[in-house]
Each structure stands twice: as C-alpha cells, then as structure tokens.
Amino acid sequence: xxxxxxxxxxxxxxxxxxxxxxxxxxxxxxxxxxxxxxxxxxxxxxxxxxxxxxxxxxxxxxxxxxxxxxxxxxxxxxxxxxxxxxxxxxxxxxxxxxxxxxxxxxxxxxxxxxxxxxxxxxxxxxxxxxxxxxxxxxxxxxxxxxxxxxxxxxxxxxxxxxxxxxxxxxxxxxxxxxxxxxxxxxxxxxxxxxxxxxxxxxxxxxxxxxxxxxxxxxxxxxxxxxxxxxxxxxxxxxxxxxxxxxxxxxxxxxxxxxxxxxxxxxxxxxxxxxxxxxxxxxxxxxxxxxxxxxxxxxxxxxxxxxxxxxxxxxxxxxxxxxxxxxxxxxxxxxxxxxxxxxxxxxxxxxxxxxxxxxxxxxxxxxxxxxxxxxxxxxxxxx
Amino acid sequence: xxxxxxxxxxxxxxxxxxxxxxxxxxxxxxxxxxxxxxxxxxxxxxxxxxxxxxxxxxxxxxxxxxxxxxxxxxxxxxxxxxxxxxxxxxxxxxxxxxxxxxxxxxxxxxxxxxxxxxx
Numbered sequence: 001x002x003x004x005x006x007x008x009x010x011x012x013x014x015x016x017x018x019x020x021x022x023x024x025x026x027x028x029x030x031x032x033x034x035x036x037x038x039x040x041x042x043x044x045x046x047x048x049x050x051x052x053x054x055x056x057x058x059x060x061x062x063x064x065x066x067x068x069x070x071x072x073x074x075x076x077x078x079x080x081x082x083x084x085x086x087x088x089x090x091x092x093x094x095x096x097x098x099x100x101x102x103x104x105x106x107x108x109x110x111x112x113x114x115x116x117x118x119x120x121x122x123x124x125x126x127x128x129x130x131x132x133x134x135x136x137x138x139x140x141x142x143x144x145x146x147x148x149x150x151x152x153x154x155x156x157x158x159x160x161x162x163x164x165x166x167x168x169x170x171x172x173x174x175x176x177x178x179x180x181x182x183x184x185x186x187x188x189x190x191x192x193x194x195x196x197x198x199x200x201x202x203x204x205x206x207x208x209x210x211x212x213x214x215x216x217x218x219x220x221x222x223x224x225x226x227x228x229x230x231x232x233x234x235x236x237x238x239x240x241x242x243x244x245x246x247x248x249x250x251x252x253x254x255x256x257x258x259x260x261x262x263x264x265x266x267x268x269x270x271x272x273x274x275x276x277x278x279x280x281x282x283x284x285x286x287x288x289x290x291x292x293x294x295x296x297x298x299x300x301x302x303x304x305x306x307x308x309x310x311x312x313x314x315x316x317x318x319x320x321x322x323x324x325x326x327x328x329x330x331x332x333x334x335x336x337x338x339x340x341x342x343x344x345x346x347x348x349x350x351x352x353x354x355x356x357x358x359x360x361x362x363x364x365x366x367x368x369x370x371x372x373x374x375x376x377x378x379x380x381x382x
Numbered sequence: 383x384x385x386x387x388x389x390x391x392x393x394x395x396x397x398x399x400x401x402x403x404x405x406x407x408x409x410x411x412x413x414x415x416x417x418x419x420x421x422x423x424x425x426x427x428x429x430x431x432x433x434x435x436x437x438x439x440x441x442x443x444x445x446x447x448x449x450x451x452x453x454x455x456x457x458x459x460x461x462x463x464x465x466x467x468x469x470x471x472x473x474x475x476x477x478x479x480x481x482x483x484x485x486x487x488x489x490x491x492x493x494x495x496x497x498x499x500x501x
Binding site for chain 2: 062106120157
C-alpha cells in the first residue's frame with residue numbers, strides 16, 4: 001500500500017540504504033515508552049475506538065516500546081481515514097531471546113544476557129521498566145551462568161511471530177518493521193557490568209573473550225539464525241557504544257572485543273542479502289572507519305549535540321545516517337514550528353543526495369505529541 | 383493502590399494500565415466487577431487485581447502467602463503458580479497446568495488471558 005504516486009516505504013528505504021535518492025526523504029521511529037503513550041492518548045491525536053477495532057482485526061501489537069498502534073496512527077488518510085498524515089516509514093522491533101527469571105534478591109528480573117531490569121509503577125501511576133544492574137559479578141556467577149544454556153538459548157516461538165507482524169505493518173500500513181536483537185557489547189556489559197568489563201579487558205582478556213564467545217554461541221548466533229529464517233526486510237540491532245563525551249570503552253578494546261562479533265552479525269545478515277543497521281547512542285565518531293570496514297549499512301541515533309553529522313555525511317557516504325533529530329531538547333522543549341524548521345534544515349544539510357532517514361534519536365518518552373506530529377509532517381513535505 | 387508496586391504486581395499493572403489507556407478496560411469489562419488474586423508461590427505475598435467500571439486497582443495482600451490462605455479472601459477466582467511458570471508466558475502456564483504446578487479457581491485464567499493481549 002503505497003502513497004498515491006510514490007514509492008512504497010520499503011522501496012524508499014532500500015533505495016536510500018543502496019545509496020540512491022528516492023522521491024522524498026524517508027522517516028523512522030524506534031518506538032515509544034509508557035509516558036509518551038499516555039500523553040498521546042490524552043491529546044487531540046488519540047487513537048479512536050474505530051481505529052482500535054481495525055488495529056485489533058489486523059492483530060497489531062501495542063506492547064511497549066514497539067507500539068504498532070501508535071506508529072499506524074501516523075498514517076496518511078488513504079491508509080487510515082482519520083490518520084495524522086504524518087507518515088512513519090520505518091519502526092523497530094527487538095526480540096529478547098531466552099527466558100527471564102526473578103533476581104535472587106527479589107529486586108527485578110534477570111534476562112538471558114544477565115542484565116537485571118526492574119518493573120515498577122511511578123507516583124503518577126505510569127509504569128516503567130529500567131535497567132538496574134548486572135547479575136554476573138563473581139567467578140561463581142560466571143560459572144553458574146555458563147551452566148544455564150537451556151534457559152539462555154532462544155526459542156523458535158520467540159521469533160516466529162515476527163514474520164506476520166512485519167508483513168501486516170507493510171501490507172496494511174506501508175510501514176517497514178526493522179527487526180533485531182541486542183548487540184554483542186550490550187549483551188556482555190549489561191550482564192557483567194562496566195567495572196567487570198574494564199577489569200577483565202585489562203587483566204584477564206582471555207576470560208572476557210571466553211564469556212563473549214559463550215554469549216555468541218548460545219544466544220547471539222542462534223538468535224540471528226532464527227531471525228534470518230523469518231526473512232526480515234531489514235535488520236537493526238541495538239548496541240550502545242557511546243556516552244556524551246565519547247566511547248564507553250577505549251577504541252582499542254572495542255576493536256579487540258566487540259568488533260569481531262559485530263562483524264559476524266553483519267556477515268550473517270548480509271549473507272541473506274539483507275541490510276544491517278546499528279542503533280548506538282552517544283558520541284561514536286571514533287567507530288565510523290570500523291563501521292565502514294565491516295560493512296554496516298546504516299547507523300542510527302546520532303544525537304546532533306555530540307556527533308558531527310555533516311562530517312559523517314561527507315566523509316562516510318557509504319553509511320546511511322538515521323535518527324539525528326534531538327529528542328531531549330528540540331523535541332521536548334521546542335514548538336511545532338521550531339521542530340519543522342530544524343527538520344527542514346537537517347534534510348537540506350544531510351539528505352540532499354540521499355543517505356539520510358531522520359527520526360527522533362531515541363524512543364519517544366515525554367515529548368509533546370504535537371512536536372512529534374510536526375516532525376513527521378515536515379519530513380514528508382516536498 | 384499503586385505506590386511502591388514493583389516486580390510481578392507491576393507487570394500485571396502495566397498490562398491493565400495499557401488496556402485502560404486505550405479504553406479497552408471500559409469496553410471489554412464494562413459490566414464486570416472482578417477480583418482476581420495472584421500468588422507467585424516463591425515471591426509472596428499475593429496481590430489482587432480489582433477491575434470495575436473501566437478502571438482497576440492492584441492491591442498487595444500482605445497476609446496471603448500460601449495457597450492455603452487464598453480462600454480466606456473473597457474473590458472471583460485465584461491462580462497460584464511459581465515465578466518461572468508465570469514468566470514462561472502462555473506456553474509456560476499451560477505446561478505448568480499439565481504438570482500440576484498451577485492452582486486455579488474460578489475464571490482467573492480467562493481474565494489473565496484478557497490482560498495478556500497487552501504483552
């Protein structure tokens with residue numbers, strides 16, 4: 001289901017990732033947290049009862065953060081009669097493989113990569129989930145973890161729904177669902193913690209590599225194989241390497257411990273003829289030459305305050321830039337008009353020759369819905 | 383009663399919250415006044431989901447810590463199960479029922495299924 005006389009979202013996005021320039025810039029959205037969903041449903045843009053019936057018939061999902069109801073609501077009227085005409089071309093859906101168990105101390109739940117997350121309800125009654133720390137801290141923890149293969153391994157059923165979900169969004173709403181899993185750095189560092197990572201990288205790199213190899217063999221490779229069996233249109237994996245002032249670990253450590261596995265991710269995806277996008281927050285300028293070398297097709301997030309986007313555009317034309325629209329200041333505190341101006345300015349600077357898919361730099365959190373609608377309307381303007 | 387909710391009660395709360403936010407609680411439970419108790423046997427105490435008039439509450443039942451306590455509180459049904467069965471999703475619960483690890487009374491499972499569409 002495409003625009004009246006334009007390309008479909010999938011054609012548009014694949015053209016961009018192939019280095020060609022489509023008829024207009026494409027747009028993307030990672031998803032939305034509970035706060036944004038609450039604001040949105042209490043705004044003039046709220047999803048109507050009639051639309052909910054349609055979304056139910058189409059078996060869309062409203063789980064957080066990959067809330068397909070929200071994404072579909074932005075559709076143009078020829079797709080959804082009371083849609084917001086602020087089309088989102090691409091969204092994201094991540095599978096967390098393996099089984100979750102309750103944490104030993106009763107505070108939260110442990111995921112297959114060893115990270116502990118807490119589900120809680122805030123004072124205002126809005127739910128939240130948050131990473132609260134690693135669970136693999138001592139030598140005994142590592143030993144126990146390595147003996148838990150059965151619980152950590154992905155199940156086919158965890159991936160089998162992806163194909164239907166992706167096809168429905170594409171066929172009925174012209175939205176590409178990029179799908180993926182966590183990257184190798186996040187799987188490791190969220191499970192063992194940054195202190196353990198830094199200590200092992202310096203003092204016992206063999207041990208750290210053994211752990212990463214275990215996660216690759218038990219979680220990551222089988223998950224990627226199951227994902228690719230569903231024939232995704234596009235793969236995007238999340239692996240936050242940066243913080244505001246640079247990389248979380250020294251470049252040499254990233255190249256020694258992370259890059260070999262990230263390359264395996266890219267190779268498995270490319271072997272099936274599918275493009276690979278990495279979502280990574282923070283200042284990641286040091287990594288671009290390595291991204292080019294291992295064949296990454298697109299880099300997503302790219303907060304403009306800490307990344308020289310015009311330099312990336314000029315120096316690394318082979319990599320598509322995704323995201324780039326500041327979600328913490330512009331989209332949070334700006335006005336619809338200032339958002340529109342900034343978006344047009346970014347498109348002029350970064351998207352003149354393709355290679356650019358703008359969207360908020362992270363999941364939608366507490367931004368005013370009118371700014372988000374203004375963002376997507378501006379991207380569509382010719 | 384939402385202050386301080388975390389872990390299992392918070393998971394159920396988030397499902398009910400999403401249904402309420404979309405107006406589905408009002409649409410699908412409009413004529414119902416339902417009280418369901420859930421006991422995660424290795425994570426007591428139990429908690430009660432109370433759905434009425436398109437709204438809901440999740441209440442911690444401090445005194446309900448074992449299966450034997452479940453009948454001491456008035457409800458429309460209850461379910462008692464270990465955490466790993468609960469976290470195994472629909473398939474986990476069905477397997478738990480087959481293996482007699484789940485105790486159910488009333489229509490607790492039907493209501494949990496209705497909330498489950500939010501996940």
